[in-house]
Each structure stands twice: as structure tokens, then as C-alpha cells.
Amino acid sequence: MEAVADFERCVALLRGGDPAGATTALLGLRDNPQCVDIARAVLARSTDGDALFHALALFRDGALKSWDARPSNERDAMAGAALDFARGEAARNAPPYVTAAAAECFATLWARGYVDACAADAHDAAVRRGRDAVVAVAAAGGAAIVATTLSCLLAELSGVGRTHLGVARARRAAARHRFGGGGAVACGAVAFGLVSQAAQHAKATRTIPPEATNAALLCESALSWDAGDAPAHARQSYPAVWRGRLDACLDDCASLREVCARDDACARPVVASVRLLAAAAGPAITSDEPGYRAAAARAAARLLHASITQAGPPDAEDASEAFADVGQASDVAAAA
Structure with missing residues (x-):
């Protein structure tokens, strides 16, 4: 004491x-x-x-x-303790920054263990099961922590920005390669579900649920993942995973943006998420490219309309981000 x-x-x-x-x-x-x-x-x-x-x-x-000096069961226990603490804090409505710190602690410790597993040249199937399991475990933690947990996990393994792992760049790059686009797709599936739940709440109550911002940030992180070095079989599996989800997510993101005020914390990640969704291209996204492009343009138009109709002068940056990288979407929508 x-x-x-x-x-x-x-x-x-x-x-x-x-x-x-x-x-x-x-x-x-x-x-x-x-x-x-x-x-x-x-x-x-x-x-x-x-x-x-x-x-x-x-x-x-x-x-x-002390990671290298501890046996594997102790390492797993420490990561599990952080996740249990995050769940407990969320259940008792602790300050969000405490819950987020616990979720990030778990994600960092799990990512370090994943780096070790990859460096030990574990069988691909075993490493893949571990990757899929952590997404499921995080999702089971509840909406209050799942988005923060998975966003931190993607950040630790992406190779972009600051990391707490303390491992050589080559080791993290190897883990990133093994995590692959499949891990980002799994995180994206969770993100889309959270954004959909938030959008339904917003439509019903005209209010933004507290987890909407983190859900939109996770959506942005998953869509930003660079899968260029993922194994060929993982890249080829994208069509079946993504198809049919992105246009619905466009509508959900636009619904959130129409409800939240321009200065709401949720506004920026929602706009960024729509921009990334609208920029998606090729057969890895959808088999109906023209239809998808039309949906992207409609979502961008909804964002622009929300910017104009909300109090105050139109937010030019908001509008420009909404339309950035849409490419042929506007032309397709006009022709539709």
C-alpha cells in the first residue's frame, strides 16, 4: 500500500x-x-x-x-492482464483515457509477442491463427475498447510512425509481412460493423455515440494499410472479403457526418474514411466498378451538403477532403 x-x-x-x-x-x-x-x-x-x-x-x-528474460506463459499473462484491466475499466465507466491506455498496452504487448512468433519462423497457419484470434479477442472486449485496441495493433505493426516495441526494423517488417493485408481486412470488418452500429444510433437518436470516433479512426487505419508486400494469395483473397461492404460503409460514414457538428471529434476521421473508401479501386474492391464509383460520389456529395447546411460558412477543407482522390466517381455519378 x-x-x-x-x-x-x-x-x-x-x-x-x-x-x-x-x-x-x-x-x-x-x-x-x-x-x-x-x-x-x-x-x-x-x-x-x-x-x-x-x-x-x-x-x-x-x-x-524484461520481455526476453520471461517465459512465454508470463508474456501471454501480462498481455492478458492488460486486456482484462481494459474490460474492467470500461465496465465501470472509468475515464476514457484510462481505458484507452489499457487497450493500447494490451495491443503493444500482443504485437511484441507476434513479432517474436514470426521471428521464430512459426508455421504460417499457426501465425495466422494467432492473428485472427487477437482480432476476435479484441472484438469480444466490447465497443468501448475494440477500436482503440485494433488501431494500436495496426499502428505497431504498420511500420509507420512511433512504436513502443523496441525491436529491430527488420524484425517488425517481417511481422508486418506475415500480418499482411488479411489482418487489416479482419480489422476493417470489425471497423465497418462498429461504424454501422454508430450510424444506426445516429439515425435513431440524432446523436453521436461515444465510440463513433474510434470506430471511424479504425476504419481509416484499416483502409490505409499498405498491403503491397502481402503474399500473393492474401492479395487475391481481398475481393471476396471486401465486396459488398464498402458501399454500405460509405453510407454509414456519410450518415454520421450529417449528424455530427463540424467541430465534433468524429467529423475528421469520418471524412478521411469516406475519402479512402472513395479512392478504392479495381477488382480487389468490387466487381461493379461503375456502381461503386457512383456510390462513392453520392457519399462525397452528402458530405459536402452536410458541410454547407450546418451552421457557419462552408468548410472548404472538409469538402475538398471528401472529394479528394475520388477520381472518376463524379463523372460516373453524373452519367448514372
């Missing part, structure tokens, strides 16, 4: 008193061999949101630092 109280006092100093000293002390805890146990104690006993947030960062960093 004393260690928990000390940790809470240190975090409190970040808000006033001695923020520099508190930051140094928190960073120094990462070199403490007992840092994972300290973090576990705080997570088990503290009710302070800021303390929980920093404890999750300490738990993640301590786990990764």
Missing part, C-alpha cells in the same frame, strides 16, 4: 508542485527491477485515473524491458 500511495503522490506532483522532479522519478521507475510489480499494485488498488494511466505506461515499458 505504501508503494501505491507513493506512486499516487508522485503523479499528483505532475499537476503542480514539482512536475520536473515527478517526471524524473516516474521515468526512473522503469529501471527498477520491481517496476512491473509496482505497476500491478497500483492497477489493483488505486482509483486515481492519472495514477492508473501512468501505471499502465510503467507496466508496458517494464514488461517490454
Whole structure:
């Protein structure tokens, strides 16, 4: 209990008193061999949101630092503990930033384990089962955490931006290759379902559910995944997976944008998601290219109309993003 109280006092100093000293002390805890146990104690006993947030960062960093010295069952248990904590915090309506930090902690630890599995040259089928299982496990965690979990997972493995994994670039690239477009497609399927649920809620209540922003961000992340280095068989499997889903997602995204205010947190990822959907092309997307292009143009037009009819002057950037990369969509729609 004393260690928990000390940790809470240190975090409190970040808000006033001695923020520099508190930051140094928190960073120094990462070199403490007992840092994972300290973090576990705080997570088990503290009710302070800021303390929980920093404890999750300490738990993640301590786990990764000692990763190679731990047996596989301990590694799996640490990732599972982070996911269980995220579910528990979501169930008790904890501050969203705490729940998100726990979901991100799980995704980072799982991604590190996945990198190791790929480096060990595990059989493709086994690695693929692990990839599919994590998507299912995250989805079972509920709408409050699934989008954050999978978005973080894609970010850790994509090779774009910051990562916490602490592995050589070549090892992460190998894991990214094995995760492939199939993993992004699985995440995208979850994202589309979440966006659809949010759109139905918005249509019925004229309000945006709290998970809509993260759902739209996950949709954007999945569609942004560069599958260029995925195995040929994975790229060839895309048509059956994507077909029939994207035009519905266009409508769902547009429905959300029509309801949310221009400055709503959901607006930007929704617009970006529609732009990416509208830019999709080729047989890997749909067998009815002209029809899909017409649907893309209609969705972009709905976004532009929402921008114009909402209070204030038209948002030119909003409109330009909606139509960016649509390509031939406008011409097809005009001819339809």
C-alpha cells in the first residue's frame, strides 16, 4: 500500500508542485527491477485515473524491458492482464483515457509477442491463427475498447510512425509481412460493423455515440494499410472479403457526418474514411466498378451538403477532403 500511495503522490506532483522532479522519478521507475510489480499494485488498488494511466505506461515499458528474460506463459499473462484491466475499466465507466491506455498496452504487448512468433519462423497457419484470434479477442472486449485496441495493433505493426516495441526494423517488417493485408481486412470488418452500429444510433437518436470516433479512426487505419508486400494469395483473397461492404460503409460514414457538428471529434476521421473508401479501386474492391464509383460520389456529395447546411460558412477543407482522390466517381455519378 505504501508503494501505491507513493506512486499516487508522485503523479499528483505532475499537476503542480514539482512536475520536473515527478517526471524524473516516474521515468526512473522503469529501471527498477520491481517496476512491473509496482505497476500491478497500483492497477489493483488505486482509483486515481492519472495514477492508473501512468501505471499502465510503467507496466508496458517494464514488461517490454524484461520481455526476453520471461517465459512465454508470463508474456501471454501480462498481455492478458492488460486486456482484462481494459474490460474492467470500461465496465465501470472509468475515464476514457484510462481505458484507452489499457487497450493500447494490451495491443503493444500482443504485437511484441507476434513479432517474436514470426521471428521464430512459426508455421504460417499457426501465425495466422494467432492473428485472427487477437482480432476476435479484441472484438469480444466490447465497443468501448475494440477500436482503440485494433488501431494500436495496426499502428505497431504498420511500420509507420512511433512504436513502443523496441525491436529491430527488420524484425517488425517481417511481422508486418506475415500480418499482411488479411489482418487489416479482419480489422476493417470489425471497423465497418462498429461504424454501422454508430450510424444506426445516429439515425435513431440524432446523436453521436461515444465510440463513433474510434470506430471511424479504425476504419481509416484499416483502409490505409499498405498491403503491397502481402503474399500473393492474401492479395487475391481481398475481393471476396471486401465486396459488398464498402458501399454500405460509405453510407454509414456519410450518415454520421450529417449528424455530427463540424467541430465534433468524429467529423475528421469520418471524412478521411469516406475519402479512402472513395479512392478504392479495381477488382480487389468490387466487381461493379461503375456502381461503386457512383456510390462513392453520392457519399462525397452528402458530405459536402452536410458541410454547407450546418451552421457557419462552408468548410472548404472538409469538402475538398471528401472529394479528394475520388477520381472518376463524379463523372460516373453524373452519367448514372
